[in-house]
Amino acid sequence: MSRDRVGALLLLVFFVVYGYLSTKITLLPFQLNSAFHARTAPQFLTAAGIVLALFLLFKPSDLRPMDTSGMTFKRVSMLCGLMIFYGLTVRSLGFLASTMIFLAGGFWVMGERRWIVLIGASVPIVVGFWLLMTQALDVFVAPFPAFLG
Amino acid sequence: MLEGILTGLGVATQPINIMMVMVGCFAGTFIGMLPGLGPISAIALMIPITYGFDPSTGLILMAGVYYGAIFGGSTSSILINAPGVAGTVATSFDGYPLAKAGHAGKALAIAAYSSFSGGTIAAIFLLVAAPALARVSLSFQSTDYFALMVLGLTAVAAFAGKGNLVKALLMTILGLMLSTVGTDQAQGVPRFTLGMLDLIDGISFLLLAMATFALSEALMAVLRPKSAADQAKELEAQKNLGSMKLSKEELKEMAPVVGRSSVLGFFIGVLPGAGATIASFLAYGVEQRLAGPIKGKQFGKGSIRGLAAPETANNAACSGSFVPLLTLGIPGSGTTAIMLGALLSYGIQPGPRLFVDNPEVFWSVIISMYIGNIVLLVLNLPLIPYIARVLALPSAVLVPYIIFFSLIGVYFVSFNTFDIHLMVIFAVAALVLRLLDFPMAPMLLGFILGGMMEENLRRALIISDQSWSFLWERPLTASILAIAILILFVPILTPYIARMKDKVYDKAGEGG
Numbered sequence A: 001m002s003r004d005r006v007g008a009l010l011l012l013v014f015f016v017v018y019g020y021l022s023t024k025i026t027l028l029p030f031q032l033n034s035a036f037h038a039r040t041a042p043q044f045l046t047a048a049g050i051v052l053a054l055f056l057l058f059k060p061s062d063l064r065p066m067d068t069s070g071m072t073f074k075r076v077s078m079l080c081g082l083m084i085f086y087g088l089t090v091r092s093l094g095f096l097a098s099t100m101i102f103l104a105g106g107f108w109v110m111g112e113r114r115w116i117v118l119i120g121a122s123v124p125i126v127v128g129f130w131l132l133m134t135q136a137l138d139v140f141v142a143p144f145p146a147f148l149g
Numbered sequence B: 001m002l003e004g005i006l007t008g009l010g011v012a013t014q015p016i017n018i019m020m021v022m023v024g025c026f027a028g029t030f031i032g033m034l035p036g037l038g039p040i041s042a043i044a045l046m047i048p049i050t051y052g053f054d055p056s057t058g059l060i061l062m063a064g065v066y067y068g069a070i071f072g073g074s075t076s077s078i079l080i081n082a083p084g085v086a087g088t089v090a091t092s093f094d095g096y097p098l099a100k101a102g103h104a105g106k107a108l109a110i111a112a113y114s115s116f117s118g119g120t121i122a123a124i125f126l127l128v129a130a131p132a133l134a135r136v137s138l139s140f141q142s143t144d145y146f147a148l149m150v151l152g153l154t155a156v157a158a159f160a161g162k163g164n165l166v167k168a169l170l171m172t173i174l175g176l177m178l179s180t181v182g183t184d185q186a187q188g189v190p191r192f193t194l195g196m197l198d199l200i201d202g203i204s205f206l207l208l209a210m211a212t213f214a215l216s217e218a219l220m221a222v223l224r225p226k227s228a229a230d231q232a233k234e235l236e237a238q239k240n241l242g243s244m245k246l247s248k249e250e251l252k253e254m255a256p257v258v259g260r261s262s263v264l265g266f267f268i269g270v271l272p273g274a275g276a277t278i279a280s281f282l283a284y285g286v287e288q289r290l291a292g293p294i295k296g297k298q299f300g301k302g303s304i305r306g307l308a309a310p311e312t313a314n315n316a317a318c319s320g321s322f323v324p325l326l327t328l329g330i331p332g333s334g335t336t337a338i339m340l341g342a343l344l345s346y347g348i349q350p351g352p353r354l355f356v357d358n359p360e361v362f363w364s365v366i367i368s369m370y371i372g373n374i375v376l377l378v379l380n381l382p383l384i385p386y387i388a389r390v391l392a393l394p395s396a397v398l399v400p401y402i403i404f405f406s407l408i409g410v411y412f413v414s415f416n417t418f419d420i421h422l423m424v425i426f427a428v429a430a431l432v433l434r435l436l437d438f439p440m441a442p443m444l445l446g447f448i449l450g451g452m453m454e455e456n457l458r459r460a461l462i463i464s465d466q467s468w469s470f471l472w473e474r475p476l477t478a479s480i481l482a483i484a485i486l487i488l489f490v491p492i493l494t495p496y497i498a499r500m501k502d503k504v505y506d507k508a509g510e511g512g
Helices: A003-022 A040-058 A073-089 A095-109 A115-120 A123-136 B002-012 B015-033 B039-050 B055-080 B086-138 B142-160 B165-179 B205-223 B228-240 B248-270 B275-290 B292-296 B304-320 B322-328 B334-345 B359-392 B395-414 B417-435 B441-463 B475-511
Strands: none
Touching: A003 A040, A003 B165, A003 B417, A040 B165, A073 A095, A073 B205, A073 B395, A073 B417, A095 A115, A095 A123, A095 B395, A115 A123, A123 B395, B002 B015, B002 B055, B002 B359, B015 B039, B015 B055, B015 B359, B039 B055, B039 B334, B055 B086, B055 B205, B055 B304, B055 B334, B055 B359, B055 B395, B086 B205, B086 B248, B086 B275, B086 B304, B086 B359, B086 B441, B142 B165, B142 B275, B142 B441, B142 B475, B165 B441, B205 B395, B205 B417, B205 B441, B248 B275, B248 B304, B248 B322, B275 B292, B275 B304, B275 B441, B304 B322, B322 B334, B322 B359, B395 B417
16 A cells, blocks of 8 residues: 555544544533534544545555665664653652663664763763753752652 | 933943843753753743842843743754754754754854844834834734634645645644644533543643654654665765855845745734744745745755744744733733743833833843844854754764653653653654655644634634634635635646646647
8 A cells, every 4th residue: 555545544543533532522511502612623623634534545646655674663662662661760760760771771772882882971961961950950850769769 | 212222222231231141042042952941941940030130131131041042942953853842843844954964054053144134133123113013913803813823724734745735734634633632721621631631731732842853753763774875975964064154145045035034923923822933834834935946845855945934033023022012011922921920020011101111121122132133143153063063973872862852851841751651652653654754844833723723713703703704704814814725725726737838838839
């Protein structure tokens, strides 16, 4: 399937789900009678989106499939995994430790294997950034895990 | 008026105030460069510092911070495709490709010159026409705002689609849909929150911008590693990374763009609520249309016009947004709303009587805008070669840094880890859509304008007693909508007209 059609199909699914959820928006009886209520814009957008997505799906287009050769999906997945890990640990491990692990892990995923770079490009930057935020800009960021206070 | 200007000049050129402009511009540039800390945060950080100051001095410092933060935001847009504020999204369209092609210094210099020119021209307008413009801006009603936003959306969809208008429109609708997530402003009911408390306030602009621009760009760079030949070419290009040289031809090309975008930016900025974002997108769209078919194709690939136009317009709009604040007491943007708070805390009531009651405050702030623009240029130009070197970092180090600053920029605003996970989802979705050649800009503009559009449309319907006739009965609204329709249909009709012309020529050729 061509790129346009894959995109149109994905968006069509999203629009249909969005349209279904728009019917679940709670309205009070008197709101239903007004010309414009909380469901109006979503339902108009759903209709417009579905029409356009169907148009793109059925309009004649370039049928060449997407070329994915040479793409490094594994590396991208690992970086996404690291981001999720960061979201899960930034509170529990504290800003300093979780950010150092995230940055060093990121360098490693990107192919960097020298310890000096892995540590040297993460530890001073994280500490410096934390000092900047807390000391210069007065933004409180908990540096250590919650159990250490 | 002349007396007022001279008073303002006297106050603004006092050593303490000149120092405040310098400190403000420098601090603003630095804070604006950090993703997540835009002009609003930068000015909010300054409020406690300025409490003990004279009102003029405090406001001058805040105005300096405002300009600096806008310029700093442009820097991160150009260098790492991370627009921290909505006003610099359009800057990244051509600024980032220019930087990627090894002209980071040049791109930053164009941004600095354009910002300077836009800000200066707008400050002159402000000086001359502020009171009169305030009256005009008051005549704009909800219906006109709604039409103006439709115009902004269609302009971007038509120009960002690069020949595929349907895809651009689909992305605009996607952005509009995302803007409806959260509590409905008028009726207070939750929409599309899936029962999650984290979504009750909706999705933040910063989160979406960082995820779909900075994060997805970083992931795209990882997904498509460069070939050895490309790497060698890039290494060669990086030799001129810090160079700010602009040829005479390039300056000649920029000059009319800067002139037009300054005027457009200023007038859009005067309208409360419109601000730098619409101004920058409209200026970009207008210049792409005016560039003609050959130069127009360079837009999105590192066009000088495409960078100069939004940069000029957003700075001009910043000056313009001071018109409703100082003359009517109406803040036109989030940033000027904070400044309104600061003015009130000094015991100054902005409004039509500000000229009369506190002329030294009114005029000194306007005069300090000139000085601020000069300071911004003088401070930033020497730093550009050093700032541009950021791109010389190896990608193994640069990519994790970009990801880190994007994540932390969003996290530091809400301190909610849910936002980090939501960013990952949006970044992956944006990556897939980019691979399928769907443009991101219309989606982001749809998202930015969606809430305002819905609110203005709803208000217009209430005013017109639930009748949709305001769309064609009010001349200003109808004219703006007509322009929007024209913009939308020109790209659709152009190929047909060209084909018909070819047929006519062919027939004439056969006949002759």
